[in-house]
Amino acid sequence: MRCASARPGRRTSRAAFFEDAIDPEDPLLGFAAYVHKAPRANSITPERQRAFIAALAASGIVTQAARAIGASMEALYKLRALPGAEGFARAWNLAVDRGMMRLEDCALERAIRGEERPVVSGGEVVATWTRHDTQLMLFLLRQRLPERYGDPHRDSRRDPRPGDPLYERIRAEIEASYPSLEDVRASIQDRIAGLRAQVEARKAAEAAQVAAGE
Secondary structure (H helix, E strand, O other), X not given: OEEOOOOOOOOOOHHHEEOOOOOOOOHHHHOOOXXXXXXXXXXXXHHHHXXXXXXXXXXXXXXXXXXXXXXXXXXXXXXXXXXXXXXXHHHHHHHHHHHHHHHHHHHHHHHHHOEEEEEEEOOEEEEEEEEOOHHHHHHHHHHHOHHHHOOOOOOOOOOOOOOOHHHHHHHHHHHXXXXXXXXXXXXXXXXXXXXXXXXXXXXXXXXXHHHHHO
């Protein structure tokens, strides 16, 4: 995966990265491209249209796909609206859908794996712990398994909040799959104690060397 951001040093979503280029034989690229009657040097030719669709399907971000072929957003939207560009417009929509599916997969991966958070002691990172986003998990479960986690008695457009029976039930199922907060804290304390013991042992060894040298 390679970053296609204009500022690659800046942290950003995984969606801001291009996946591997899609297969040239991918049906998505088989659309009927718009053919300019009198093409100019900067015209968005059928080849550039397919390159744009390929980049859009890989990145999921229209601005990055436009940058990939060196075209302006204004020119692309103008082309999309032209009579005869219906195939290009449909491919554009399908490419966005594919990008959104990839974005959902990224969110699912983040929900399952969690995010590593540092534990700082004395100005130093001494350990890390994994934070799982319950709200994100809840949303994905309701979207992917509505027959199990959806609530037919509630407005489907509303997300349950903490305290809601559905929210609490799903949170309990999720939390039951992971170590308790007490276990995490105990593990962190054990690591801190081990680090402190190492520091004390090193200090004692250095002191012994100094004493021996005297």
